[in-house]
Amino acid sequence: MKTTLLSLCFLISSALCSVSAVQTKQDTIQITTEHYYPFSISDKDGVVYGASADKIHELFKRSKLTYQMNMLSWNRAFELARNNANTCVFSTSRTKERESSFHWIGPVMTGNWAMFGSPDKLNKVTRLKDIKQSTIGTEEGQVSLAYLSDKGFKIVTSTESITTFKNVALGRIDYATAADTHGKKIIAENNLKVKVVWLFNYSNSDYYLACNPKMQAGTIALLNKNLAKMKADGSFKRIERKY
Numbered sequence: 001m002k003t004t005l006l007s008l009c010f011l012i013s014s015a016l017c018s019v020s021a022v023q024t025k026q027d028t029i030q031i032t033t034e035h036y037y038p039f040s041i042s043d044k045d046g047v048v049y050g051a052s053a054d055k056i057h058e059l060f061k062r063s064k065l066t067y068q069m070n071m072l073s074w075n076r077a078f079e080l081a082r083n084n085a086n087t088c089v090f091s092t093s094r095t096k097e098r099e100s101s102f103h104w105i106g107p108v109m110t111g112n113w114a115m116f117g118s119p120d121k122l123n124k125v126t127r128l129k130d131i132k133q134s135t136i137g138t139e140e141g142q143v144s145l146a147y148l149s150d151k152g153f154k155i156v157t158s159t160e161s162i163t164t165f166k167n168v169a170l171g172r173i174d175y176a177t178a179a180d181t182h183g184k185k186i187i188a189e190n191n192l193k194v195k196v197v198w199l200f201n202y203s204n205s206d207y208y209l210a211c212n213p214k215m216q217a218g219t220i221a222l223l224n225k226n227l228a229k230m231k232a233d234g235s236f237k238r239i240e241r242k243y
Contacts, residue, residue, distance in 0.1 A: 029067040029219075030087040031056065031209075032077035037185040038243040039091045039109055039207070042071045051243040052091045052109045055227075055236060056209060059105075062226045065219070073159055075141035085214040091207035093143040098210070103220040105227060106208035109240075112201040113144055114180035116187070117168060119197050126200045128153075134174035137164035143205065144177045162186055169195035 033040040039052035048069045049057075060067050072080070081089035082101055091109055092098070115136075117125060125131055128151065138144045140157045149155055156173050158164045164176045165186050176183065180201055187193050211220060230236040 027066060027086065029060075029065055029211075029215075030080070030084070031060075031067050031069040032072055032080050032087065032089045033069065033091070034074040034077050035071060036074075036091060036179065037182045039111070039179075039182075040071065046071070051240050052207065054239045054242070055108050055230065056090060058230065058235060058239065059209075059223060059227055062229070063222050065223075074139055075159070078141050081210060081212055083212075085212050088209050088211035088215070090209045092210040093205040094208050094210070095143060095146070097146065101213065102210035103213055103215055103217075104208045104210055105220065105223045107206035108209055108227070109207040111205060111207060112180045113147075113177060113203040113205065114183055114201045115175050115177050115199045116165065116183050116196050117175045117199050118195065121199055122197055128202050131175060136175045136177055137167055137173045138177045139164060142178075144203075147203065148177065162190060165190065165192055165196055175199075 033048060033053065035041065036050075036052075038050050040048055040050040041053070042048050048071050053069065056069070071077075077089050078092070081087045088105075091111075092102070094104055094107075115125075115128075115131070117131075128148075132153070135154050135156055136148060137156045137158060138148070139161045140159055145155055145157065156164075156167075158167070161176075161178050161182065164173070164178070165183070167173045168176045169192050176196065178186070180198060184198055187196050187198075209223070227236075
């Protein structure tokens with residue numbers, strides 16, 4: 001009888017260990033992002049770094065949370081976080097439409113939205129009112145899409161920002177919109193400066209780490225608490241100054 005009870009206890013213990021292992025595996029937080037200079041960049045081995053990414057690496061290290069960070073297209077990165085538990089996405093603008101879809105940690109960065117076009121428009125086109133009847137390109141899923149569409153602009157989307165900028169260079173669309181630093185980097189890296197230049201900034205945005213609403217409230221509170229500590233001890237700004 002004693003042998004039977006011991007065997008039963010062993011089986012129960014093994015089952016509990018298996019459940020625990022599954023839970024531990026599930027508790028790995030998936031973090032998604034896009035190529036968005038200088039906020040999130042990847043090296044040749046796929047390691048993600050940048051002004052936002054480094055802050056989040058440090059934040060999760062301090063919080064002692066297991067995570068994986070992957071770079072995807074923005075639309076895919078955003079939808080994965082919106083639809084999958086234990087998944088977060090950055091750098092995400094916090095809008096009224098998105099508010100209830102996520103838990104929010106941040107802000108982790110602030111950036112400017114800019115308009116880019118042909119060099120002959122430099123210093124002539126300086127505000128949105130000047131291009132009301134023009135065609136503007138942006139990447140799918142970007143907050144600029146809703147912002148400009150609501151103001152009545154004609155928007156053309158692409159799956160990657162580089163495609164939008166090349167379409168301006170080729171004369172297929174009139175303007176491209178992107179974060180100012182990101183757009184300038186695209187122009188430099190793709191030798192487009194003869195055809196495409198920065199024209200003006202028209203808005204700014206705080207960027208957050210946005211996590212699926214099913215993530216535990218305690219985890220969200222821990223992340224926001226440790227982010228506040230990073231800001232207080234100066235490490236937050238030190239990371240920014242690297243870029």
